[in-house]
Amino acid sequence: MENLCPVVIDRTGRDIHEEAARMRAQGPVARIELPGGVLAWSITGYDAVMRALADHRLSKDPRKHWTAFAAGEIGHDFPLIGWALMENLSTAYGSDHSRLRRLIAKAFTPRRVEAMRSGVEKIAADLLDELAAAAPDEVVDLKARYAHPLAARVIGDLIGVPERARAGVLPGSDAHVDTTRTAEDLAADAERRRREMRELIEAKRRAPADDLTTDLISAQDNGSQLNDTELLSTLLLLLGTGTEPVTNLVTNTVRALLIHPGQRELLAAGHVSWEEVIEETLRAEAPVAHLPFRFAVEDIEIGGVTIRKGEPVLIAFAAAGRDPAVHGASADRFDATRADKAHLSFGHGIYRCIGMPLGWMETEIALRALFDRFPGLTLGVPPEEIEGQGTFIMNGCRTLPVRLNGRDRARQRV
Template sequence: MLEHRPVVIDRTGADIHDEARRIRAHGPVAPVELPGGVRAWSITGHAAARLALSDHRFSKDPRRHWTAYVDGRIGDDFPLIGWVLMDNLTTTHGADHTRLRRLTAKAFTPRRVAAMRPGIERLVAELLDELAAVPPGRPVDLKAAFAHPLPSRVICDLFGIPPEARARMLRGGETNVDTTLTPEESAANVEQWHREMYEFVESRRRTPGDDLTTDLIAAKEDGSQLSDSELVGTLHLLLATGTEPVMNLITNAVAALLTHPEQLALVRSGEVDLREAVEETLRVQAPVAHLPFRFTTEEVVLGGVTIPRGEPVLINFAGIGRDPALHGADADRFDVARKDKEHLSFGHGIYRCIGAPLAWLETEIALTALFDRFPRLTLAVDEGELEPQATFIMNGRLTLPVLTEPAVVGSPSDVTV
């Protein structure tokens, strides 16, 4: 089969959907070039991704299965080195992954998640009260004022992060998905992030609390506990994935509904359930766009191409949800009434996101309360003015300026965001 020239990934994430279309034009699995000139493979086909996410020949462990890294050809100057150095579910394979998943999943049991509902509802009401205090006609950034503080405060409360340390400890994960960083900036972020998390773990070890960090320190599985490196890496993962994807899901859902008023009307009338609108958002605007990394443990034929052993593979969720092979010629169209909304935005099989139930709970409570409280909520800018995040890994908006109420006639409005 003729090999195509790799699509060079735009590290700024200026248009992840156009990029996914260009990758898909070469097939459901196609070569790409990552920052630093590193060759990799991107999966945009739904069927191929489903297979890869359940195939043991796709490892997440770079230390064992990325040939170029093992051989020393990938060094600390690789711009995405932060995704290689972590020691958690994103970088383990086989029995190690199973052990970590069992230990970590105890943080998100159905009973524990259900018990969080009253606290989430109170927090949502508090954040909406603050939004309601904004004068009519004055734009407010819904991402900064609502979509970010909700999941970040929930996950920090869950793990016992003290209020004065939250911004600092969350910043490491937020920075790690910024694919415009230089290698030096990325390495410095990883080093600082690790140091701060180690200090927090030690503080919890000295003074246990009623929180999940304390539970993870004490957790055992078949006599095994998390090592210090695994514990720090797991906290990195859970704090980051407990904030960024949920923030993007809420932001993307609001943006999609406000820019498709006929779709919002279907939800408001009860003709379409809000959950269906969230599912469609997950399909057409996956909160994670292009996730690193998997590594082939042997030569694999997938989607009509042969991926050599030991090469990096990315799961292109932004492209998978819009795969025309599954969703037809209108796969790019946001349609809450669409019958088939199948997607893989929370992963699949043993790689399904363990925090998905909590993400769903937060999103449903947030959107229900938001649209009930502000029935005249509108965008404060044209849709074309909404800027993307500076990353090709995540799929979100830089800001989401909205008006909770129209301007009062005869009153000046502050148009700054």
Template sequence: MTAHPEPIVLDPTGRDVHAEAERLRAQGPVAQVTLPGDVRAWSVVGYDTVRQVLNDERFAKNAHEHWPAFVNGEISDDFPLIGWVLMDNMTTSDGAAHARLRNLTAKAFTMRRTEAMRPRVERIVRELLDDLATAAPGEVVDLKDRYAYPLPTKVICELFGVPEHMRRDVMRGGEVNTETTINHEEAVANVESWHNAMYELIEMKRKEPDDDLLSMLIEARDNGSRLNQSELAGTLHLMLGAGSETTTNLLSKAVVALLTHPEQFALVREGKVPWRDVIEETLRVESPIAQLPFRFTTEEVELAGVRIPKGDPVLIGFAASGRDRGRHGEDADRFDITRPDKEHLSFGYGVHHCLGAPLARMEAAIGLPALFERFPDLALAVPAEEVQPQGTFLLNGTATLPIRLTPAS
């Protein structure tokens, strides 16, 4: 049994998630960490070990049943990451409960429904590119604010029938939930306001159903059972948040990677390497999610030579696993679209595999080439090392993405 070193305190500012991942991997496939609020946990960072955990029923998702410290009141509502525990959806449930919620929700993300979304995605891309085209020659534009974020956000909000005037409140809660520098008062207030925004939206759709996925979920049944109010709100939390933040990070990181690797971008422009290879390599080397809370051991588990006690919280280190040298070689941290093995776990694995993965890939496959076709001279407005990180250890994105669409006149 491996003697484990002192826990690594995760940096709440997320100033360099890859450097932190390197520190974690130095301890082996499993590292003990300290979360905000001085909560001890584990981060699984090795590719094979992450895959094992994602498909192991001994790592459960329901804190109300499997996290003794939370059940006993040792983890109270002032825990900064409490939102990840209190959500009521498929990511916080196990077994039959998870299967029921997933079956009901999966009906919204069949391959047929996803492909039917293509014209809508193409329209939104055109509208956003038209808006970007209003920038003056050489003007510095925040591509995240003007393109990478609104593209998936508009798509997911239209799919779920979120009216324009409600989108700010509905989406803001998910954004705050990923911040790891907020205090407990802010975390608790966010959970409450976020729930209220969701309940208001659900009530509106009950009274005025439409041809959208939320109206469908309200009516959806599985063996006679519908989603209750809490489950509907929790499912919206998941779908709206995961359907926007992760794709935003994928788009932003792909743009930075291409602009800082011109020799590889030339292969794409010349048609020698397809855009799907750009997308998959970005997902591998720049996983949109850095650390995903939470799983809880249902019994004492020995994992990669490390003994994890029963009931301990576990995070999945997606950003670290994508750069595992044991899987991808000594150059695992290098962006290389010609790499033959681009396998990654950025959309999860097993029963909790991301339902929205095909939609995210579609948005990137439409949005990235359209951006560079419209603005072939697009360039970073600052050196790559000055692009600021998102500011959280949970996600791997950028705070802003300053670019110039065209050279200065």
């Protein structure tokens, strides 16, 4: 197995599912070559991914456990270097991971998430009002004008980003996960975001508020072990993870329903629920496709493959959801009526996404409101013209052109 020719990862993410199939052909664990010529492993099989996510011998800390990185063999020109340089929940291991997770989890309690419901509904309604101003036959980008701003505004409210700062602090696009950009360009963009986030943190120190940034600052002031770098990096992580996956989940669900009208008819007739449709989207079109990084703390055997100590590992969520060993010959087909929609798109075990309840609520509110307001929603281009996101890390579309024709203008709010 170790001698197989590695699958060279397409940094443009041109066809996420075709690439996943090529990796799966090697078995549940595949040898891959990342941009920059770095060799790694990709775990594609559902059972293997579940095992890996629960295995404490796989660390997320490159400083301690990525042998090549610790030895200085991975230069700053490595296109994914930003994923290794972070100091937050995404790179923490052991007690550090538990400490950071406890601090952040307080923001996503059921009570706090439910308290955000009316705010999410208001954001969705306001954005739909803006869309309603489009001309009857106008093609609009539903990602740029609805899915992305909704997710960005919700996480911005949670973190406490003031309106005047949102243009700079909130991600304006998916540029930070665009794996086609140069390392230099990404570094410059990351430094700009860090500068703007430092300004936000200092503003919250001067004027505390009822938001997550103030909560984390208070925890730091009360003796938590959250240092300044972790505070900054954690807030940036939450901005990204609170925006892009929800954006993709909303757009991927809309795209699936518009491409498969039979599924949409089942939904309209009440034969499947929104919950079933969203779960099937999470399975068949995981919003995060191929996530870096984990590192073997010792030699580990997974899926018949020995991953050597210090080697990097990626989790292929988009591949795991379509594993034929779990979902059979129809694994590649979107079908909200299937009985088993098992997926790992929100992670598993101690690495299960903390923000899952909020992301779920946002997605369901966004979809229900959209199709209720615009029941005649259709694609604005042929399905084959919808371009990928320009990354192999995320699974989404660059734009989602739609027509809102058939909308009921009498239902517009005044």
